[in-house]
Each structure stands twice: as structure tokens, then as C-alpha cells.
Amino acid sequence: MSLIPATILTGFLGSGKTTLLKRVLSEAHGQKIAVIENEFGEENIDNDILVADTSEQIIQMSNGCICCTIREDLRATLQDLAQKKRKGELDFERVVIETTGLADPGPVAQTFFMDDEIAESYLLDSILTLVDAKHANQQLDDRQEARRQVGFADQIFISKADLVSQEDLEALQHRLRHMNPRAPQKAVHFGEVALTEVFDLRGFNLNAKLDIDPDFLTEDDHAHHDHEHGENCDHPSHGHGAGHHHHHDDDVKSFVFRSDRAFDPARLEDFLGAIVNIYGPRMLRYKGVLNMAGTDRKVIFQGVHQLMGSDLGPRWGDGEKKASKMVFIGIDLPKDILLQGLEQSLV
Template sequence: MRVIPITVLTGFLGSGKTTLLNQLMKNTENENVVIIVNEYGDVGIDHALVLTNNQEQIFQMNNGCMCCVLREDLIDMFLAILQVAEKGPAAIDRIIIETSGLAEPSPIAQTIIRTPLLNEHFVVDSLITLVDAKNGFYQLEQYPEAIEQVAFADKIFLTKTDLADAQQIKSIKKELIKINPFVDIETLDLEAVAYQDIVGLDLFDRSIAGAKKAKTDIDHMMNNFTENRHQHKTYHIHDHPHEGPIHEAHHHIHTAVDSFVITCPTPLSEAQVISWLRMLISQYGMDLMRYKGILWIDGLQYQVVLQGVHMAYKLEEGQQWAQVAETKIVLIGKNLPQKEITEWLLHGHPKNISDRK
């Protein structure tokens, strides 16, 4: 059985996820699609809101926010889909997951990456985040979940732009770039969106393309970072509510989101990379939000593709080096010390990194 790609739709309450899902289901490009709807609380989503036909199946989890359910629940759900795929009359071409508006999408990616049986049969296609252009400022300021949805995104779509003026749209884009300076941000017309605009983008780690496009993806992210660098600063969430747009905090800091790039023009040893990854996991754990890159490993003629979410990561063989080899890694996380993390990878254990609590 071939690998089944998973597109994850996330975004805060009211950002338009269900409207988007309904629009996508009007034309699935003749694919057999499994829809997974996760609704916060005990009452499931109204089935009338999710369009379906005889070739689509709806898996619905009513036991709470997806980011809060037990990992075993996610595993069981995916295993059930595998059984349907193996015994069903038609192959399952794709899965689309609509998360709760109060969820962050990392448990889905972590579960697939860390579970051997699942990562043989499933791959995350893309994490797509919708942001309400009109109410995005308030949501980012008041709810850490909204910020995490942005930080984890492979692509961000601004919705409800018809309700916001040009300055509001410009300002919310600027705030999103502060959180995730690597990501592409586009506006989305929920009434005119096409299936291929959202599905099959293969942005998470380019696994569907066999990692052949991973270097292009990393280079594009780094170009975004360079272009946005003048706007990007450590992003702070205030720990108390107040009116107006989010400000760059100089006090009352609750959480900080950091984004940075590591490059190295010389080969790294395999032991060096493994030691560094173990350090990242042990020292920063759940504060690691997203990290991905192309690694130049000494003695190997091909790229090594790194993809990580929190404490789950994978390394896989990429394409042959066609140009000048170079290690390039992008990282997004909370309170990540760029200097120490970079020094560890390039030169070994920095003395002060063990001071982290």
C-alpha cells in the first residue's frame, strides 16, 4: 500500500476552517478522501457542515481538543484508517484533518514521525494555518494557541480580508512574520479557493517528492527569512490582556518565540549531528516547535534531510549534491539561545548551555 499524505488545516476559532473544508469537498479532483474533524468539547460538529459523499468517510473525535487527547487515541484513529484502506473497495488517496480552533497541530506530526508503523503508511503533506485578518491581532495577543498555530505552519492563509482595511492586513502580516519569518503568507478567498490551492502542496518535508525538493524548500524559507529579517525580532506574548494591537514587549514577558538559521560550509560528522540533536531534545524538548534542514555529512555524497517537531525528528536520504554542499538548518522555538545552539553544532558542547532550567 502506498503512503497516504495528510493535510492538516488549523487556525483559531472563526478563521474559516470549516468553510474552507466544505469548499474543498465540492471538488476533490476525483480523489478518495478521508475527513477527520476534531471539534472542541463533547458536542461534535454538525454533519450538515461537512459535505460528504459515498466515497468519503468522516472520522470524528469528540473527546476534546486534538492537542489534549492521548497519543494512543491518535494512533488508534490512524490504525483504523489503515484497516479501511486495506479492506475497502477503493484506495484512500488522501486525509484532510481539521483541528479544533483551540488546538495546535504538532501532536499529529509527532505521532506520525515517532510511530514506526504509522510513518510507513502516512506522511504529513502540509500544515496549513488560517488567520482571520480582522480579528487576528486580538487572537494572537490573548491566546498562545493562536501563536503556536502560526509557528508550526508550512503556509499561512489570511481569511476574511474583505472585513479588514489595507492597513490592518499589512499590520497582521507583519506580526505573523515576527512569529514565523520563514513561511509564505497569502490571502484566501474562501468562496473561490480550489482544491489544489490547499491540498497536495508537499511542504512539510518534501517526503512525497522523495526529499528531492527539500533543498529548494529550505532555500526558499531562508530567502523569506532574509527578506523579512528587518521586521523580525523575538516575538513576545504579554501575560496580561490589554486593548489594541500586539506590541513588542520590554516587560511582562510570558513566552518568546525565536527563529533563526544555522549554516555551515564544511562537512559535519555523523556523531556531531547526532550529539547535537540529542542535546536539542534533552535541553529544549517541547520548546522546539519546528526545525528542518539539509545536512552535509562527512563521507556521504547525498544530502541528509532533517525534519523535526518538538521531540520527534527524522533523518532521511535526500538527493545527490549537485552544487556546492552546505548545511542549512532553520529553527523556530521558545526561548532558544541561538549562539549556544549554533556553537554546539559547529564546535561541540558550549559551557553555559547546561545552565538552562
């Protein structure tokens, strides 16, 4: 049986997760989706579109979607669903996990890597994060969970953009890019999102399909976060209106390492192993395309917290410049130590 794709939907309280989910579930797309609600006493999924006996854990919906609320462990629920699918008791093609607004998506993502049984049944496709344009700055300032949700995202949807000025929206987008340059951003209106922007994003695939993340591999102004955007910054998207320049010093930040020299595989492995040991809990996402000594193929590498893995990608093209590029997104990571260690892991 082929792997069941899973999508994690996260975002702070009130950011519009349920609206987006409702939209996805009620659209006539012909897909059967199992929804797992991982909520703590929030209003559970759209009582109006579900015909449900609340004591029943799994609810079949009119368009073939099924919803279940996690009352125990996520792992158990996923196993239960996979088992029912194998036995033909339930028919669904993919799973969406809606986390509570206060959740750190990290442990949810790790479930897919740490448990063999889950890894044999599911493929984690991506983490989608909803950000409420109107309240985001306050939430990001005050709540680490909100910052982590941004740091983990493979795709960011900005809701309620119509409630803020264009200038405020651009400032928010700039802030989010600073925290996570690898997640594309899109302003959405009342959860109206094309399914192609929600499913099969392959944000977690360690595979040769580098086009899953085109911006990640292009030289782009926002990836060069070697300068802090302080008061004298002349970055065009800052909009220096009358006193309108807010500098947010978020603890979730990203930085990029680039080199034209090849990595020594053993040295790199030792260094990353040591780093992940010490800073793993603060490393939200890291990802790269590496030029490794001893192979004529690209090495695709990525990790979440302490878990990392790599795969051989396609061969370097004729005349293509062999270069490594890695992005790290984390909480107060020691950039100098990381950059220096990576530099020392080169041939």
C-alpha cells in the first residue's frame, strides 16, 4: 500500500485554521480526507458541517471526508486509521492534522519520523501555518508558540490581510521572511485556497525534486540575513514612513550558509551530530543541497530538532556550479559557531 500523505495545519488561536479546513473539506474535489483534530477544548470542527454523535471518535462526512478528534495519543490515532484503511473499514486518501492554536508543531512532525509503524504507513507532506495579519505582530512578540509555528512552516497563509494596510502587510511579510525564508507566503481571503497550494507540497520530502522549493535555491535578497535590519537599514520593503519602522528582534531567526568548496562527509557528520546534540531542541528546521566530496550527485539534507537525514539527489549538471547551500531556522541559534563549524567541515 502506498504511503498516506499527511499535512499538519497549525496557526495561532483565531488565525482561521477551521475556516481553511472547512473550505478544504466542503470543496467538491473528490478526495477523501481524514481529519484529526488535536484540540484542547477549543470549538471542535464545525459542528454545522458534521453530523456527529460526539461520543463517536470517527465521523463520516457527506462528501466522504472523515473526522476524528484525538482524545488520546496522536500515534495511536494514526495507527488506528491506517489499520482501518488496510482492512477496508475506512476509505480515505490523505490525513490533515489540525493542531491546537497553542501547539508547537515540532513533536507532531517528529511522530512521523520516530515511530517505525507510522513511518511505514504515512508520508509527512508539509506543515501549513496560518498567520492572522491583524494580530500577528502582537502574537509573535508575546508568544513563542506563534514564532515556532512560523519557523516550522513549509507554507505560510496570511489571513485577515484585508483588515490591515498594505504597508503593515508588507512589514509583516518581511518579518516572517526574516524568521523563515524558505516558506512561500500567500495572503488568503476567508480560507479560499486552491488545493494545489495545500496538498502535495512535498515540504518534507528528502528527494530529488528540488523544484519543491524553488525559492530556496535561488539567490534572493531575503536569504542574506547577514545584516540585521536596524534603524539605518535601507531595505526597500521597509517603508520608512513617519516613525513607521518597527524592529522586531525575534528569537526565531534564519540564516544561510553557502560555499563553493565541497564538504568532507565525515567531518560534516561529526560536526552536525555534535550541534544537534547540544542545540537540537532549538533547531526548528534545517535544510540544504550539499556538494559532497566523493560523489557526483547532489546531497539533499534536512532535519527537524534532533532528527536529520540525507538522500542522494540528481547528478550535478554539465557546467553547473557545484555549491552547497544550507538554511537553518531556530531559536537563538549560535550563528557564529555554526558557520565556523561548517566552514571547518569543508575539504
